[in-house]
Amino acid sequence: MEKETGRVEAFSDGVFAIAITLLVIDLKIPHPSDSDTLASNLFGQWPMFVAFLNSFVTILIIWMNHHNLFGHISRINPLFMLLNGLLLLCVTFLPFPTSLVAEYYGHSGQGSAAILYSGTFLLMAFAFNLLWRYASHKHRLLGKNITAAQVRSINRQYIVGPVFYGLAFILAFVQVTTSLLLIIALAIFYAVTASRSVW
């Protein structure tokens, strides 16, 4: 027997909402020394704000895509719930590498931070593809109103994530700044694409 999708969506929404809100916890209140002012200290922490903003936008976009994916699905099963759990694992983990990048960018250790940051996005993109492929394979969990041509079209769109986050992951080993810029560019690309998309 297959269950309705409602409670899985509600649970996932809860995790997305909490993960996106928890990002702010890692924004550290600065305690400038006497020779420094609060303002200059805050400006000096710009990587923290950029990392916060980038992770916020990315989680928001993933949530929108998750919302779309569930619009195509008419039922769920336990393995689908576990794959969804893998995606949520990446989402809840994201605040940790975000903090790492925020703290280590421009310092020794920025490479490791960027590897973990881009690696988390890469794993997230894989999980999202896995979730979709599992659900859409032979129309396993899809509704009747979606055609095979539409499935193939979505398959093609979803390849962007693993390819470019994979590139960012490789770049993180050699060119930290380029890797991070690529991740930010992807967030902007997804936001612009999402805003123009027709459902």
Add this chain to the structure above:
Amino acid sequence: MEKETGRVEAFSDGVFAIAITLLVIDLKIPHPSDSDTLASNLFGQWPMFVAFLNSFVTILIIWMNHHNLFGHISRINPLFMLLNGLLLLCVTFLPFPTSLVAEYYGHSGQGSAAILYSGTFLLMAFAFNLLWRYASHKHRLLGKNITAAQVRSINRQYIVGPVFYGLAFILAFVQVTTSLLLIIALAIFYAVTASRSVW
């Protein structure tokens, strides 16, 4: 194809509920030195409690207004979801400047804290107006039961936010206390207005 508004409301509600509850995390347990008592230490931290209370009330009011706004909306689209995301970004960010004001009021750096605090409220007011203007422009996403006259009336009401938070933002550069008092006054004004409003 346009989707129903339910899951966006649920996600937004989650973010509002978490952001309003996370404010308490920034209430720091005092560790008074020997010459001081816990009671006097707690009283000395009154800016922390005022900032907590003010941010709580403001998020509550924004949530109520968000609730009203969605009452007028009958469908959503991707750009609307991104604009809603911009509003949620301000809401989730609010605990950070709240902590800054709580910690720096009365100390060097209070100006920067007040600028960021009032600036966040100003951006939030802009995001709220943008969300409404986008939805209501040519009745883009509105339901049929709202008239053009009502839209214009709501447009006028919503101007209050950007104008007065803008004033508070400018004041933060010259008169920190006045700026913060204006922000508190706005929260009280909104609460009183909301409690008297007829839906």
Add this chain to the structure above:
Amino acid sequence: MEKETGRVEAFSDGVFAIAITLLVIDLKIPHPSDSDTLASNLFGQWPMFVAFLNSFVTILIIWMNHHNLFGHISRINPLFMLLNGLLLLCVTFLPFPTSLVAEYYGHSGQGSAAILYSGTFLLMAFAFNLLWRYASHKHRLLGKNITAAQVRSINRQYIVGPVFYGLAFILAFVQVTTSLLLIIALAIFYAVTASRSVW
């Protein structure tokens, strides 16, 4: 025009769920010195665990009562939402005095901690009564299936909270331990009563 109660319940549920889960954040990982073991250190922190448990049970009971209260209500209005917000304010604030009691019980400052802890419960009881009285006054927001006799019966039951939390508040000024024991006794009393109640 009056709105349906659904989204207020959902938002309140979110705040209750987060506040009850956030309590664990204030459970501090001990770092025993060399002469001490982790086990004895954890046992020494028993006030922290008791405070956590007591606050957890209390929020759970309040949520159950909130659930019951909304079962009697058929519509809401803005002032009711603000009064509900006052109750949620106490609920989100509770982790702070809980931490204070956990840290200061048995040390100098325990009096102030107990005053704030019992005071928060007292304010919460007042807010709950206010919410109910406002909704039930002249059947303002009630459904048709509740009689005036039932309203009076609920009125009487709800007096328990302000009276005994008021007593605990007064006791906190003179007898800290007795005050805290009374608060714990109230949580047990409410849990037992709730488990026996027939809806």
Add this chain to the structure above:
Amino acid sequence: MEKETGRVEAFSDGVFAIAITLLVIDLKIPHPSDSDTLASNLFGQWPMFVAFLNSFVTILIIWMNHHNLFGHISRINPLFMLLNGLLLLCVTFLPFPTSLVAEYYGHSGQGSAAILYSGTFLLMAFAFNLLWRYASHKHRLLGKNITAAQVRSINRQYIVGPVFYGLAFILAFVQVTTSLLLIIALAIFYAVTASRSVW
């Protein structure tokens, strides 16, 4: 009068979603000394990541089982809500012993940490059984579409938890690593079982 199960599920989902997301808060950003690199420091913290992952998977599985349990239930009563509260208490508490194990594994105090960690899982398994036994006893709260044979079958499945977590609890006193490996093996066993189950 018995109430519908909707709001209890929503509240529980909220607590599950927050508890699973809060786990990341206890992932500490390392601050390596000069002689160490960020990468080696992160690798050295592998118990923290294993503990995070194990607790994440366990909460996810419990949520899936909770979801299944509620699928069999057609009504609730106050005592059921309190038993559900006991289960949620264990779930919200889990981040604390998770942090303890993450920090103390391989150090003095690892025994106490493992006892508390396995003890929490044991209590959680007891609470889950209690919740199910109470609901299913003489079909108290069950729907009509579940047979007595199905109830007995579920009863048998649910015995696994208390037995093996009980074993892990006993092992924690003598063989910390074996105890923790058993807990991880249980999580994997549950995940595999869940993914193969037919609803």
